[in-house]
Amino acid sequence: MSERNVQWVVKDPERENYYWPSEAMKKKAWVSDEKIYEEASKDPVSWWAKLAKEGITWFKEWDETYRWDPPFYQWFIGGKLNISYNAVDRHVKTWRRNKAAIIWEPESPDEPNRILTYYDLYREVNKFANVLKSLGVKKGDRVGIYMPMIPEVQIAMLACARIGAIHSVVFSAFSGKSLRDRMLDAEAKVLVTADGYYRRGKIINLKKNADEGIKGTPIEKVVVVKRLGNEVNMVEGRDYWWHELMEDAPLNCEPEVMDSEDPLFILYTSGTTGKPKGIEHHTGGYAVQAYWTSRWDFDLHDEDVFWCTADIGWITGHTYSCYGPLMNGATILVYEGAPDYPTPDRWWQIVEKYGVTIFYTAPTAIRMLMKLGDEWPKKHDLSSIRILGTVGEPINEEAWLWYFKVIGGGRCPIIDTWWQTETGATLINSLPGIGPFIPTVAGRPFPGTNFAILDEEGNKLGIGEGGYLVQMSPFAPGMLRTIYKDPERFKKQYWSVYGEKIYYTSDGAYIYDEMGNIRLTGRVDDVMKVAGHRLSTAEVENALTQHPAIVECAVVAAPHEIKGEVPIAFVTLKAGYKPSPDLENELKGTVTKIIGPTARPDRIIFVDDLPKTRSGKIMRRILKALARNQPIGDTTTLMNPESVEALKEKIGYREVQ
Numbered sequence: 235m236s237e238r239n240v241q242w243v244v245k246d247p248e249r250e251n252y253y254w255p256s257e258a259m260k261k262k263a264w265v266s267d268e269k270i271y272e273e274a275s276k277d278p279v280s281w282w283a284k285l286a287k288e289g290i291t292w293f294k295e296w297d298e299t300y301r302w303d304p305p306f307y308q309w310f311i312g313g314k315l316n317i318s319y320n321a322v323d324r325h326v327k328t329w330r331r332n333k334a335a336i337i338w339e340p341e342s343p344d345e346p347n348r349i350l351t352y353y354d355l356y357r358e359v360n361k362f363a364n365v366l367k368s369l370g371v372k373k374g375d376r377v378g379i380y381m382p383m384i385p386e387v388q389i390a391m392l393a394c395a396r397i398g399a400i401h402s403v404v405f406s407a408f409s410g411k412s413l414r415d416r417m418l419d420a421e422a423k424v425l426v427t428a429d430g431y432y433r434r435g436k437i438i439n440l441k442k443n444a445d446e447g448i449k450g451t452p453i454e455k456v457v458v459v460k461r462l463g464n465e466v467n468m469v470e471g472r473d474y475w476w477h478e479l480m481e482d483a484p485l486n487c488e489p490e491v492m493d494s495e496d497p498l499f500i501l502y503t504s505g506t507t508g509k510p511k512g513i514e515h516h517t518g519g520y521a522v523q524a525y526w527t528s529r530w531d532f533d534l535h536d537e538d539v540f541w542c543t544a545d546i547g548w549i550t551g552h553t554y555s556c557y558g559p560l561m562n563g564a565t566i567l568v569y570e571g572a573p574d575y576p577t578p579d580r581w582w583q584i585v586e587k588y589g590v591t592i593f594y595t596a597p598t599a600i601r602m603l604m605k606l607g608d609e610w611p612k613k614h615d616l617s618s619i620r621i622l623g624t625v626g627e628p629i630n631e632e633a634w635l636w637y638f639k640v641i642g643g644g645r646c647p648i649i650d651t652w653w654q655t656e657t658g659a660t661l662i663n664s665l666p667g668i669g670p671f672i673p674t675v676a677g678r679p680f681p682g683t684n685f686a687i688l689d690e691e692g693n694k695l696g697i698g699e700g701g702y703l704v705q706m707s708p709f710a711p712g713m714l715r716t717i718y719k720d721p722e723r724f725k726k727q728y729w730s731v732y733g734e735k736i737y738y739t740s741d742g743a744y745i746y747d748e749m750g751n752i753r754l755t756g757r758v759d760d761v762m763k764v765a766g767h768r769l770s771t772a773e774v775e776n777a778l779t780q781h782p783a784i785v786e787c788a789v790v791a792a793p794h795e796i797k798g799e800v801p802i803a804f805v806t807l808k809a810g811y812k813p814s815p816d817l818e819n820e821l822k823g824t825v826t827k828i829i830g831p832t833a834r835p836d837r838i839i840f841v842d843d844l845p846k847t848r849s850g851k852i853m854r855r856i857l858k859a860l861a862r863n864q865p866i867g868d869t870t871t872l873m874n875p876e877s878v879e880a881l882k883e884k885i886g887y888r889e890v891q
């Protein structure tokens with residue numbers, strides 16, 4: 235029976251903004267009884283042990299489920315497994331052998347697509363694992379991956395995991411310099427990249443950026459996928475073509491027997507300082523949480539086509555465009571290009587073409603597509619969609635309702651998943667078979683996890699009281715284990731606000747209703763979410779100050795209609811430099827060059843003076859208030875209160891309460 239047009243959710247007759255799963259959804263869903271929350275909370279450690287046994291194939295079972303030595307914790311201690319075995323080998327032994335694992339759609343609609351079955355994926359992963367070995371990569375070595383959205387990226391990640399190498403994926407739109415900083419910190423030996431890729435029809439010469447990125451790093455070998463065939467510089471003895479190495483690679487590579495607590499990957503992310511931190515995830519716990527959250531949050535079934543639009547360079551790409559759904563034996567869709575290329579309906583055309591059933595994206599994309607007009611999605615039959623997901627930033631009500639009505643046809647739940655690079659997989663969201671689905675409200679913590687909202691003193695807050703979101707023991711198995719090579723920073727970053735027993739998320743939140751549904755209100759630190767991409771204001775400041783014109787600068791996040799937030803920069807210039815549109819563009823260009831286009835400031839505001847305390851510290855609180863049209867508050871402690879008046883005028887400040 236076709237499921238198209240089935241009503242999966244129904245409106246609450248009493249509470250206007252609540253939606254609940256329909257009988258059809260409850261019947262279909264893996265979980266539909268809300269008792270699981272209570273059951274899981276009785277003994278979360280045993281609960282996770284049960285899930286770990288059911289979802290993952292272990293070579294050897296663990297001796298101890300959970301060990302907590304605050305602030306450190308471990309899961310499934312002594313357990314042995316390999317995540318690539320779980321993502322490919324176990325499926326080729328079943329009927330899924332010939333099932334599509336990856337459907338790849340190129341940016342240009344005129345190029346052929348590629349479909350890899352589980353057996354294709356198995357073969358390629360085995361072969362590439364042997365290639366890595368032949369290049370000298372051993373268990374525990376770090377491998378950099380700097381690639382566009384092509385199937386070789388999943389192959390490379392799974393091949394690393396197969397031999398126990400730790401991958402560190404760097405977003406392909408990051409600059410060569412950003413790549414270099416990360417490769418230096420990771421001390422990577424090998425880099426996997428591509429000659430280039432298309433973005434809005436334009437050729438991006440990725441290899442050129444990669445060449446700049448490996449300068450001065452320990453990288454000895456570079457493997458290059460020929461995606462475009464553009465002219466690239468290949469260094470003899472260092473650079474190799476992927477397809478040439480694969481030609482002679484043997485077909486079988488035994489998966490390494492990994493300990494549950496062996497590192498699986500490092501993913502760099504922004505913190506409050508300019509230096510990105512290497513978030514370290516370990517094998518067993520990550521596998522368990524990635525597997526179950528994929529299955530339950532998205533109600534993932536064998537017949538589904540799961541499209542997570544996130545780039546692989548971010549945690550969402552790692553967990554939901556690779557490990558999670560593949561461990562479930564699901565079919566994933568991977569699209570190389572921009573959402574609106576060559577026409578604004580490209581995404582909807584892809585949904586229709588492949589009959590996508592689960593669609594997971596970011597509020598920024600939803601707002602952008604909403605702005606392009608309803609006529610674009612309306613041109614396509616989107617009735618294959620059963621579940622919609624969102625992630626990365628708080629979603630506003632207007633975007634939620636548009637997504638719900640226009641994309642989901644009012645039939646599909648919206649799963650608003652709150653999580654972080656640090657948490658490895660989703661942690662707070664409503665489940666499709668349980669609900670409720672409430673615009674702007676994420677939902678309840680995943681069964682078996684433990685969250686609270688605290689005030690500054692650490693008191694638990696009740697319904698409607700805004701505070702800080704924290705997690706308590708037992709910490710979800712997929713949580714980061716440390717910051718690579720920097721356990722002190724790990725302690726300081728997450729375990730100093732409320733002590734070593736409470737994980738501090740840096741997010742503001744409140745409990746929305748008596749059910750305990752949680753509404754997120756945004757970061758409370760200097761991390762911005764720009765079009766869903768995580769960046770710190772300090773990184774942008776560091777980049778700007780490399781321009782010779784700048785004496786001082788301060789970057790803050792300003793609200794933006796589509797991107798959610800954008801960086802804006804207040805700068806003071808050296809004598810001899812004058813504010814001008816050219817200089818503004820040059821400064822923006824400096825940031826693009828040093829970090830990447832994602833970090834480009836939306837506005838540069840030239841000022842004579844920045845508001846400072848008597849000890850000479852820039853008062854960012856005031857700049858933030860100015861950028862957001864919020865009340866400025868007390869300025870009496872400033873050394874130069876008159877600077878604020880001048881700034882108000884420049885920025886066009888209008889206070890709104």
Ligand code: WTA
Pocket residue numbers: 503548549550624625626627628629650651652653654655656676739740741754755756757763766767768
């Ligand atoms: C924000 C992305 C509101 C939050 C997976 C968090 C969200 C940061 C949501 C992590 C959501 C993520 N609602 N805010 N559904 N999901 N965030 O590391 O501020 O790129 O701390 O991980 O994104 O961003 P990151």
